[in-house]
Amino acid sequence: MLQRDVTLAIQAAVFAELAEHGYGRMSIEAVARRAGVGKTAIYRRWNSKLQMVIDVVSTAAVKVMPVPDTGSLRGDIRELLDAGAQAMRHPLASQIVPDLLAEAARNPDIAETLEKALRETQQGVSAVMIGNAVERGELPADTDVELALDMVFGPLYWRVAVTRSPVSPDYLDRLAQGAAAALVGAHGVAP
Amino acid sequence: MLQRDVTLAIQAAVFAELAEHGYGRMSIEAVARRAGVGKTAIYRRWNSKLQMVIDVVSTAAVKVMPVPDTGSLRGDIRELLDAGAQAMRHPLASQIVPDLLAEAARNPDIAETLEKALRETQQGVSAVMIGNAVERGELPADTDVELALDMVFGPLYWRVAVTRSPVSPDYLDRLAQGAAAALVGAHGVAP
DNA sequence: ATACGACAGAACGCAACCGTTTCGTCGCCT
């Protein structure tokens, strides 16, 4: 077996162990066992479990979200929600993401890795989407992008990862409708 | 030390260990050590780590949220958000909740416990809040309560627990405004 | 005064991992 294959086997094993046992319970021995690999091969590559996980995760997290362009804000949001829901449906992701998030609360290195991944995949996409809507006149130029992000992804993540309720296409329709309305209506100010 | 005090000490220790190390890494020995208690005292009460955690958590999770009644939907949402933000600011909660949530993806018993706690504290409150808004004529009678819940708590949780961004009172104002607009505007149906 | 029950603490044998080292094998390059 060549170096590259060994590395790939280790990466896959890390994901699988992470999903099955979580970061806290994951052991290097188990990763080596599952990858069919000696611990030597792992320690030759990384110094610690933390380094290994951070490296493997950040390598894999580079996937980019497509920028939706349906011609309407609501349609764009709907596409974004669909992509997000699809990503969270993946069994590995749906177990690993909450776990890493929890670990991030106590480990700054992991927190930074996740933050960076999130920033790269989503902030750009949303900025473009909002920009398009502003150009079309659907939103005012001073729309709060940060708030918009939270109102689009927040409800979806809440539903999938917190309440564990089913996410039907119909629900996504209603959510997109609501989020679009929220952005448009976010500009009355005071009480 | 009496039985009751020992139990209280154990409960406090469980929370502290849970916050510091997470469920996966938490050990009964550490709980006993921190509580200043023999392992005997723990095993006399529970059979396993899982039972102990579930019992302790579900005992403590019974806290009820106050039902806001400010006279306007937006004001009610704002109060709800404030209570939520305050709860998540508590350092124990902010570490324990994501951790248990991650563990719930792997353990049906924990998932059920959390689900029940969530249902009890929030669904009732929100139903009342939506009902009041309907009575005032702010919302149509067929308002989707489920969606409303997601659109109020989702963005807040996303911001606090996922993106780890600061939550200012001003932000809560804007979020309340957006959520209220979302609920009101969630009733255009089609394309 | 005595007996009982809950307690803390220490130790048990067992298992899992840790990070490191050693061994012998195999494939590639020159």
Added chain:
DNA sequence: AGGCGACGAAACGGTTGCGTTCTGTCGTAT
């Protein structure tokens, strides 16, 4: 042909946690 580097496997001593057991103390009720 020979050397080199990566490999899997196994073992090292040390740590941690498990669930259980034993000992001795202390407070309370009888």
